Amino acid sequence: MPVEFITERLPELLLRTREHLLLTGVSTGVAVLVGIPLGIYISHRLWLRPFTFGLVGVVQTVPSLAMLAFLLALIGKIGVVPAIIALTLYALLPIIQNTVTGLEGVSPDILEAAEGMGMTPRQEMRLVKLPLARPVIMAGIKTAAVISVGIATLSAFIGAGGLGEFINRGLSLADTRLILLGAVPSAMLALYVSFAISSVEWGLNERRRKNLGALSGRPGLLLSLAPLAVLFLIGGAGTLWQAGPKGAVKIGSKNFTEQLILAEMLAQRIEATGLSVERRFNLGGTMVCHEALAKGEIDMYPEYTGTALTAILKSETRPTDPDEVYALVSREYLKRFDLRWLKPFGFNNTYAFAVTEEAAEKSGLRRVSDLRDHAPSMKAGFTSEFSERPDGYPGFRRAYGIEFGKVLDLDPSLMYDALKKGQVDIIIAFSTDSRIPGYRLSILEDDKSFFPPYHAAPVLRAGVLEEFPEVGAALAQLSGLIDDRTMQLLNFEADQKKREVAEVVREFLEGKGL
Amino acid sequence: MEKAIELIDVRKHFNGTHAVRGVSFEVLDGETLVLLGSSGCGKTTILKMINRLIEPSSGVIRINGKDILGQDPIEVRRSIGYAIQGIGLFPHMSIADNVSVVLRLKGWPEDKKRDRTGEVLDMVGLEPETFGPRYPDELSGGQQQRAGVARALAADPAILLMDEPFGALDAVTRNVLQQELLKLKQTIKKTIVFVTHDIFEAFTLADRIAVLHEGRLQQIGTKEEIISAPKTEFVKDLLLRPIEQLKDFKEAH
Ligand SMILES: Nc1ncnc2c1ncn2[C@@H]1O[C@H](COP(=O)(O)OP(=O)(O)OP(=O)(O)O)[C@@H](O)[C@H]1O
Ligand SMILES: [Mg+2]
Numbered sequence: 001m002p003v004e005f006i007t008e009r010l011p012e013l014l015l016r017t018r019e020h021l022l023l024t025g026v027s028t029g030v031a032v033l034v035g036i037p038l039g040i041y042i043s044h045r046l047w048l049r050p051f052t053f054g055l056v057g058v059v060q061t062v063p064s065l066a067m068l069a070f071l072l073a074l075i076g077k078i079g080v081v082p083a084i085i086a087l088t089l090y091a092l093l094p095i096i097q098n099t100v101t102g103l104e105g106v107s108p109d110i111l112e113a114a115e116g117m118g119m120t121p122r123q124e125m126r127l128v129k130l131p132l133a134r135p136v137i138m139a140g141i142k143t144a145a146v147i148s149v150g151i152a153t154l155s156a157f158i159g160a161g162g163l164g165e166f167i168n169r170g171l172s173l174a175d176t177r178l179i180l181l182g183a184v185p186s187a188m189l190a191l192y193v194s195f196a197i198s199s200v201e202w203g204l205n206e207r208r209r210k211n212l213g214a215l216s217g218r219p220g221l222l223l224s225l226a227p228l229a230v231l232f233l234i235g236g237a238g239t240l241w242q243a244g245p246k247g248a249v250k251i252g253s254k255n256f257t258e259q260l261i262l263a264e265m266l267a268q269r270i271e272a273t274g275l276s277v278e279r280r281f282n283l284g285g286t287m288v289c290h291e292a293l294a295k296g297e298i299d300m301y302p303e304y305t306g307t308a309l310t311a312i313l314k315s316e317t318r319p320t321d322p323d324e325v326y327a328l329v330s331r332e333y334l335k336r337f338d339l340r341w342l343k344p345f346g347f348n349n350t351y352a353f354a355v356t357e358e359a360a361e362k363s364g365l366r367r368v369s370d371l372r373d374h375a376p377s378m379k380a381g382f383t384s385e386f387s388e389r390p391d392g393y394p395g396f397r398r399a400y401g402i403e404f405g406k407v408l409d410l411d412p413s414l415m416y417d418a419l420k421k422g423q424v425d426i427i428i429a430f431s432t433d434s435r436i437p438g439y440r441l442s443i444l445e446d447d448k449s450f451f452p453p454y455h456a457a458p459v460l461r462a463g464v465l466e467e468f469p470e471v472g473a474a475l476a477q478l479s480g481l482i483d484d485r486t487m488q489l490l491n492f493e494a495d496q497k498k499r500e501v502a503e504v505v506r507e508f509l510e511g512k513g514l
Numbered sequence: 515m516e517k518a519i520e521l522i523d524v525r526k527h528f529n530g531t532h533a534v535r536g537v538s539f540e541v542l543d544g545e546t547l548v549l550l551g552s553s554g555c556g557k558t559t560i561l562k563m564i565n566r567l568i569e570p571s572s573g574v575i576r577i578n579g580k581d582i583l584g585q586d587p588i589e590v591r592r593s594i595g596y597a598i599q600g601i602g603l604f605p606h607m608s609i610a611d612n613v614s615v616v617l618r619l620k621g622w623p624e625d626k627k628r629d630r631t632g633e634v635l636d637m638v639g640l641e642p643e644t645f646g647p648r649y650p651d652e653l654s655g656g657q658q659q660r661a662g663v664a665r666a667l668a669a670d671p672a673i674l675l676m677d678e679p680f681g682a683l684d685a686v687t688r689n690v691l692q693q694e695l696l697k698l699k700q701t702i703k704k705t706i707v708f709v710t711h712d713i714f715e716a717f718t719l720a721d722r723i724a725v726l727h728e729g730r731l732q733q734i735g736t737k738e739e740i741i742s743a744p745k746t747e748f749v750k751d752l753l754l755r756p757i758e759q760l761k762d763f764k765e766a767h
Contacts, residue, residue, distance in 0.1 A: 110602055110604060113596075113598050115567060115591070116598060117615070117619070118592030118593075118616070118619060123619060207606070
């Protein structure tokens, strides 16, 4: 990995590390403050034990992303709060479990002696049970903290920041270096956290420090707290640093390249008006973005008409005329969510048949209807989803009356390579995929408008345009600016050439005189 | 002489098993009473009822003439020294801390605590400088037993309950500790209830002996009274058994 790749991102790396520390620190801290008293409470009431362990255990088995999505829906916020709640829930089990196990492990002889000498239950807990259970409890805290560091990487999906930001971005842009930039520090952090907690455990164990001279007393205890204190300082400093001015307009995006480009374009246009912008990109999918927008956590994000129709509105009618879909979606959004659709960017990111440029030239393929004579002798590569969906291959055959000689089910990531290598003659692609220019492929025009339209446009809270009238004007200039080919090329710059999204967008807007 | 402890028709059953079936006796001020009986006869149960670790099913227990059931159990326990069967030292505390923890509960100042801890460790023959800073697992079994006794003595309670404190020891060490306890008895003048199943230990230490069998008191008296006039078959048997055993052993060789 080139050094400048890291040095360029060092300030952000520090910021993300701090965010990560804050997420794990607060959640583990809360889990300790709640879990230990709860563990103590349960240890007195054994009938509560199966109940509580069952409950916390069930929470533990909920997949992290599902948990985040659920909390998002429940409290209607993206960002740090739902992330911390989720992390705390995950951290609770090991802490409660180890507290109960540790307290139960104290031998009855010892308890009898404690009781027999006249200790009150409180004194017995403080002087005997807790100190004896401490190593087990500390082990639970360590487990919880390490789990937290790991799961916190997922918090980026709901805009909570942390090292997961790099991982998400790396996944969206298919950039391994970015993934490593998030994953490696997070793994190192987990090791360090584990070390810091072991150090505290060492410090609390007076007996182990007994023969260490100066370290046997208070200085040793203080020294043992130092590694943990370092984490607090870094995390705390991070919070102060972050407490700077918030952006006036909050822009979100889903987690793939095209969305990042479009969102960045919105951001740069709005910044050009002098307003400040907060980028809350890379949110975990359509539902997260929509919830965040509806709840006012973000002000806008780019959405596709077809996605809005099926995934959000869950509409029964599926018109294929682009204008009709756009009109339906914008009407319903305003009515149901008080959200506005601006004019589309221009391109349509939908299913499209792709062949190599040579094949297109040789056989004169420009439109889907041109396939009629060639199809019986062609080998097609489809995703299994396209092969199955009623509005996929089955519907297509009926609409065009065209059937391919042979159909292979391929993984989306392998499909393009299979076409390039000549293993198949035609594939079902997405019309703005960066591999279309990258692999020199040709898209066939859907002349019977069979595929549902997926035109991208900014969706925003109706209030934003009233509050900042200049935003409407700035974004209006983007309408119709990007056709399919342009979007393919922009995706190509970011995906294949691995260029910075911000730079690609700036260059594009300058080229358009904006 | 005053009655320090008084049990009147005390019974205890644990859902179904009758551990103690109507026991009455008294322990006089400064007297050592040994509860003697075989395993499971209810000795520990009786002891624990005296410091309210176990509540009797029925009957009355008085200490210095006052019914303990009307008193705060924590207060009752703090006024009684208790050396448990098994040792029960706190493994996370040094021997000195183990001994002084009772004083800590009573809120003694630091320097008085330190002095008293040294004093009782000396009493049980543990050199405070050497053994005070050590942890329980750094002591031999016998030394741990001594530390347990020191802990029971620490707050200078008028009453001492000792449940087979020398149980796990070899005969020689056991004898040494018995002799030391006898000496200690002269100097500290305490009311002691001492539990054992070893008849010779009972004879060595007791002012009076209470023989128990299956939760019932068989006989109570000095060792002379018991030897000269055993009241029940069980007591007779108890006295004869060592002699029988010796005889069997001789015949076998
Ligand atoms: N908590 C309890 N629950 C049920 N039964 C008990 C309980 N404690 C004691 N017992 C029963 O009461 C009887 C007397 O027990 P105790 O501990 O007083 O005997 P012991 O004379 O001290 O015997 P050992 O010499 O073996 O210590 C035994 O049969 C025992 O099983
Ligand atoms: Mg016993």
